[in-house]
Structure formats: structure tokens, C-alpha cells
Amino acid sequence: MTVPARAHGTAPAASVRARVSRDSLWLASGYAATAGSGFVFWLLAAVWIPQSQLGIEASVLAAVMAAAALASNGPGSALVVMLPLGGPAARETLRRALAATAVLALVLGIGAGALVAGLLPSALPPVWIVCAVAACSVAWALFNLQAQALAGASDARATLIVNGSANLLKLGLLALLAVAAPATPLILVLATIVPAIAMTALSLAVLIPRALRVDDRLSGSVRRWDDDLARAFRRFSFQNAIAVGIVMCAGLSLSFLVTTLASPVEGAIFAIAFQFSLALDLVGVAVATALARSAVGAFAHTAELAHSYALKVSLVVAALGAAAAIATPLMFLLLGRGYPPLYGMAVVGILAAASAIRPGYDVWSALSRARHRVRPVLVGNAVWLLTLGGFVLLLVPRWGALGASTAVVCAALVLTVIGIVGLRHAHPDRTAPLPSKGAPA
Known part of the structure; x- marks a missing residue:
């Protein structure tokens, strides 16, 4: 098998600088869309939602995001450094990352839901809270994962499309729920998770497969999934989940x-x-x-x-x-x-x-x-x-x-x-x- 030159670190320094700058700008643009709309989102939430209720709903959302971060960071980090392998190996890595993230998020989401039900006041039955937090954790974990998959597949600019669209939908849904249905429970959570589900579906069905096809043409890789990759994926995912996922979980x-x-x-x-x-x-x-x-x-x-x-x-x-x-x-x-x-x-x-x-x-x-x-x-x-x-x-x-x-x-x-x-x-x-x-x- 012929290995592309880029796999051996032979890219000129100027080319590397240009690629890093380009990817950084696209990723930062996507994140900026998230941050900018996030400010508006929280400002409007503070205006429309009573302060005590806002604190409780923000805590529920924090529990969801913490569980999702811990579940998605390990497999997601693996995608960033393993999808560049290209070919069948990249697609199998993606499939395994999706499955591992969903299972981990479900388990961690149930635990987060139990904490929310036990420590925060709510009018909803505890079982409903646990199920809602678990389901939202899975959805947000997959949303996190697709962004890392796009970065690994060399389509960082698509994160701007995904994040920007998700946040515009989030603002619209917040306004709809807060104004038209203010009695809806967990408005913040619903307004955040529903758009994320829609954009994750678009990314997994269209954007990521397209990026992988482009990457295949550039690399010409025919590398297949094997025992070495399986061990590396498991080890890298586990180590990153512990090393980085816990940090993100704690911060969120x-x-x-x-x-x-x-x-x-x-x-x-x-x-x-x-x-x-x-x-x-x-x-x-x-x-x-x-x-x-x-x-x-x-x-x-x-x-x-x-x-x-x-x-x-x-x-x-x-x-x-x-x-x-x-x-x-x-x-x-x-x-x-x-x-x-x-x-x-x-x-x-x-x-x-x-x-x-x-x-x-x-x-x-x-x-x-x-x-x-x-x-x-x-x-x-x-x-x-x-x-x-x-x-x-x-x-x-x-x-x-x-x-x-x-x-x-x-x-x-x-x-x-x-x-x-x-x-x-x-x-x-x-x-x-x-x-x-x-x-x-």
C-alpha cells in the first residue's frame, strides 16, 4: 500500500501554518456562532424566565452537558486523529465512535438524571426527569461527536454551518416556548437539545459522508479496520475520556x-x-x-x-x-x-x-x-x-x-x-x- 506523503510529516512548514490557520479560523467561526447566539440565548432566558427557575433549569442543562462531554470526548478525540487514515478504516472508526458515545451517554445520563432528581426541586416525577436527562445526554453527546468528526475529516468549515444553524433554531425555539408556552417544563433544555438533534442528523447523513469521500480522493487510502486499529481506538478513547472528558465534565x-x-x-x-x-x-x-x-x-x-x-x-x-x-x-x-x-x-x-x-x-x-x-x-x-x-x-x-x-x-x-x-x-x-x-x- 502506498502511504500518502502527508502521513509522514513531510508537509512544508508554510503549508502546515496555512492549514492550521485555516482550520482554526473555520472552527473558531463555528464556535463564535455558538458563543454569540449563546449570549443572546441566555440574555433572553434571563428576561423571560424567573431567576430561581433559570438557576434550576441551567443546572439541569449543565448536568446534561457534563454527561455528554464525558461520553463524547474520548471517541471524539479518537476521530480527530484517526479519521485522517481515510478509506474503510475511517468509516469503521466513525461507526464505532457513534456506538460507544451513545452507550456511554445513556449510562452517564441516567446517573446525571438521578442526581438532578435527587438534588434539584422539580414538579416532574423523578422517573421522568431521569429519562429526560438520559435522552438529552445522548442527543448532546452525538452533537459534540459530529463536530469532532467534521474536524477529523478535514471539513472544519462545516462546523460553522452546523453550529450556526443549530443556534438560530435554538433562539427561535426559546422564543416560541417562553412566549407561547411559558408553563412548559425545562424550556432551556428543550430549546437547546431539539435543534441539536436536527443538525446532528444533517451532519451524520450528509456532511460527514461527503467530507470522507473528499478525503478518500485526496489520500487514496485503502486502509481497513484491523486489530491494531481496534486496540488503538479503545486505548485512545478510554485515555482521553479520563484525561480530558472528566475535565470538561467538571467544568460544565x-x-x-x-x-x-x-x-x-x-x-x-x-x-x-x-x-x-x-x-x-x-x-x-x-x-x-x-x-x-x-x-x-x-x-x-x-x-x-x-x-x-x-x-x-x-x-x-x-x-x-x-x-x-x-x-x-x-x-x-x-x-x-x-x-x-x-x-x-x-x-x-x-x-x-x-x-x-x-x-x-x-x-x-x-x-x-x-x-x-x-x-x-x-x-x-x-x-x-x-x-x-x-x-x-x-x-x-x-x-x-x-x-x-x-x-x-x-x-x-x-x-x-x-x-x-x-x-x-x-x-x-x-x-x-x-x-x-x-x-x-
Whole structure:
């Protein structure tokens, strides 16, 4: 079998830089569509939904997204670095990733539903809550997975179509439910999940198959699924689910924790402020995903770009975070007395600082996972998780949303140190290339 040149990392540095920049921009555009519509979504939700109810519904949505993130991250990360193999191997990897994600999301969603039913007040029967959270977790996990599949299949710009369309539908559905049927339970969850189901169906049925066909023509790969790939897929999915999925799960669970440890009012404030943090984090995620995709075929050139990209992302995120913090008081004034402007500004500002100092870790993590070296990332994330959990338990019961944001920035400092050290050791000559047949090392 003839292996394409790109599988051996022979792409010129200029070509690698152009590809990473292009993919980063498309991914960031898709994420920006999500973030921009997300701000509008939460602003309208805060206007239309009473604050205590908003805090509870935001916590339910956080539980759904946390379960989905934990279920989808492992198989999804495998798609980013294994779909470039092309041919029958790529399609079998996709099928297995879909099946694994659905099963994991169902199991984790049932657990998340049990927590929601046991810890949050609701007029719905507990069985209904568990079933609803489980079903929504599966739907959102598959929505997450399709975005990673598009990135792995070299069609990052399609994420703009999917995310943009899903968020426009989400805004429309929120307005319809909040205005025409305000008594509908879990309005936030329904408005988020229903559009995601529609766009996931479009992506899996049309966009991803089209991207794989294009990739096949470019690569000419006839690689088939074999025992080596099966073992690599299982190992990589498991390691990434533990190393990265748990981190995403913990971050997305913060609104739930603030509501249960402090109050629904504090939970509502944090849920809105956290949207700024999520949007800022997506800038680093876009660049890190593009670097991981590029590193599969051209690790040496990609690693050379890592430092400059990490620094640029930090500067961009810092500027955007400062603007968000300055704009927060005006936004909170529009929302009413339940949202103190200066308090909201402090929460957003601290969260923005956390987002600005962690891109180096995100970039280093992406390079490590592209080389299937997940253990160092696992150790770093475990330290982060312990730090975050300790500060959350210490600060949130006393200071609510402000305590949660302080816990986030304290944990981010740990990641910053790890990322600085990791990038200093991420030299091309320290890492062996993938075997020529394309199986993960």
C-alpha cells in the first residue's frame, strides 16, 4: 500500500501554518456562532424566565452537558486523529465512535438524571426527569461527536454551518416556548437539545459522508479496520475520556454545583457569567483542535508553531475577556435587580482571567494527544480536578458564583504552569513519528 506523503510529516512548514490557520479560523467561526447566539440565548432566558427557575433549569442543562462531554470526548478525540487514515478504516472508526458515545451517554445520563432528581426541586416525577436527562445526554453527546468528526475529516468549515444553524433554531425555539408556552417544563433544555438533534442528523447523513469521500480522493487510502486499529481506538478513547472528558465534565458541572451548594439565584448568575468563559475557552479549543489534526501528519512543523499560537491565543482571549468584563455591568443592569452589575463584572472578569492564562496548556495537551501520549495529560488534568474540587467545596458555599469563579482561576494557574513546562519539551526530535501503516503508536 502506498502511504500518502502527508502521513509522514513531510508537509512544508508554510503549508502546515496555512492549514492550521485555516482550520482554526473555520472552527473558531463555528464556535463564535455558538458563543454569540449563546449570549443572546441566555440574555433572553434571563428576561423571560424567573431567576430561581433559570438557576434550576441551567443546572439541569449543565448536568446534561457534563454527561455528554464525558461520553463524547474520548471517541471524539479518537476521530480527530484517526479519521485522517481515510478509506474503510475511517468509516469503521466513525461507526464505532457513534456506538460507544451513545452507550456511554445513556449510562452517564441516567446517573446525571438521578442526581438532578435527587438534588434539584422539580414538579416532574423523578422517573421522568431521569429519562429526560438520559435522552438529552445522548442527543448532546452525538452533537459534540459530529463536530469532532467534521474536524477529523478535514471539513472544519462545516462546523460553522452546523453550529450556526443549530443556534438560530435554538433562539427561535426559546422564543416560541417562553412566549407561547411559558408553563412548559425545562424550556432551556428543550430549546437547546431539539435543534441539536436536527443538525446532528444533517451532519451524520450528509456532511460527514461527503467530507470522507473528499478525503478518500485526496489520500487514496485503502486502509481497513484491523486489530491494531481496534486496540488503538479503545486505548485512545478510554485515555482521553479520563484525561480530558472528566475535565470538561467538571467544568460544565459548575452551574449545577453552585446551585446545589449555594442557591438557585447564585446558580443563575454564574450560569450567565460562565457563558463568557465558555466562549473565550472556545478560541483556544479551536486552535488546539486544528493543531492536533495537523500534528497527525506533520508533527515536526506543527510543534514548531505551538509556542507562537499559544501566545497569540492568550493575547486575543485576554483582550476579549477585558471587553466582556467591561460590558457585563450594562448587561446585568438590563436584566434587573436580581443581577448585581459589579458582582457580575467581578465574576466575569475572574473567569476571563482563567481563560486567558490556559491556552498554553490546551496547545500542549493537543500535541500530546495527537501523538497518543495521554498519560501526561491525564496527570495534569487530575491535578487540576483536585485543585478545582477543593476550592469549589471551600469557596462556593460562602461566596456562591464569586467563589466558583475564584476556584476556576486557581485551578487554571496549575494548568498554566504545566503547559509552560510541557511546551518547552514539545520538540519534534523528542517524538517519534507514527508507524508508516498509519496505526497509532
